Amino acid sequence: KAGVTQTPRYLIKTRGQQVTLSCSPISGHRSVSWYQQTPGQGLQFLFEYFSETQRNKGNFPGRFSGRQFSNSRSEMNVSTLELGDSALYLCASSLWTLTNEQFFGPGTRLTVL
Amino acid sequence: QKEVEQNSGPLSVPEGAIASLNCTYSDRGSQSFFWYRQYSGKSPELIMFIYSNGDKEDGRFTAQLNKASQYVSLLIRDSQPSDSATYLCAVRPGGSNQFYFGTGTSLTVIP
Numbered sequence: 001k002a003g004v005t006q007t008p009r010y011l012i013k014t015r016g017q018q019v020t021l022s023c024s025p026i027s028g029h030r031s032v033s034w035y036q037q038t039p040g041q042g043l044q045f046l047f048e049y050f051s052e053t054q055r056n057k058g059n060f061p062g063r064f065s066g067r068q069f070s071n072s073r074s075e076m077n078v079s080t081l082e083l084g085d086s087a088l089y090l091c092a093s094s095l096w097t098l099t100n101e102q103f104f105g106p107g108t109r110l111t112v113l
Numbered sequence: 114q115k116e117v118e119q120n121s122g123p124l125s126v127p128e129g130a131i132a133s134l135n136c137t138y139s140d141r142g143s144q145s146f147f148w149y150r151q152y153s154g155k156s157p158e159l160i161m162f163i164y165s166n167g168d169k170e171d172g173r174f175t176a177q178l179n180k181a182s183q184y185v186s187l188l189i190r191d192s193q194p195s196d197s198a199t200y201l202c203a204v205r206p207g208g209s210n211q212f213y214f215g216t217g218t219s220l221t222v223i224p
Contacts, residue, residue: 043214056211
């Protein structure tokens with residue numbers, strides 16, 4: 001079974017621009033979560049989608065948004081990029097089970113200049 | 114604020130020894146507990162999960178959970194240089210799929 005895929009793997013943007021990242025979950029997984037990972041803050045939860053609905057949202061500004069499509073693929077968008085948005089953005093998918101273990105994709109490395 | 118605390122290390126152990134990684138959490142309603150391994154430049158990889166008090170073994174790995182003490186640990190027996198990585202503890206509260214991660218413990222296994 002194929003794992004979680006994320007595109008693109010690397011992005012370089014300038015301040016003020018916007019960016020869209022894509023995530024395809026493991027086949028059959030309907031829950032997709034997004035995280036931001038930086039050396040100083042570790043893994044920070046952005047939001048989670050299940051069946052096209054946002055179920056949980058972390059403590060990030062409104063510049064960070066996301067959506068999920070009917071095939072469970074998800075996108076996240078960051079508008080008006082700031083230097084501090086430079087990070088590894090990780091997507092994780094899971095089944096809704098007792099333990100709900102999450103499986104991560106390879107991530108998108110975003111650099112904001 | 115639901116907090117997950119880990120000793121950042123670095124933790125160094127000789128090859129063949131037991132590595133012990135610890136994690137504490139603040140939310141008593143937490144339901145599931147996970148250990149991820151992350152190699153430098155890579156994404157986290159799920160090693161183990163546990164949701165009942167006690168021990169759970171999988172090969173060289175043993176996860177231990179004590180809900181009364183709000184403590185979860187990971188033991189790695191017969192440590193190998195390939196185990197050198199950052200280990201992340203994650204906690205899932207009951208009724209939510211929002212995971213809370215610790216900042217990770219860096220482990221180095223010395224040949």
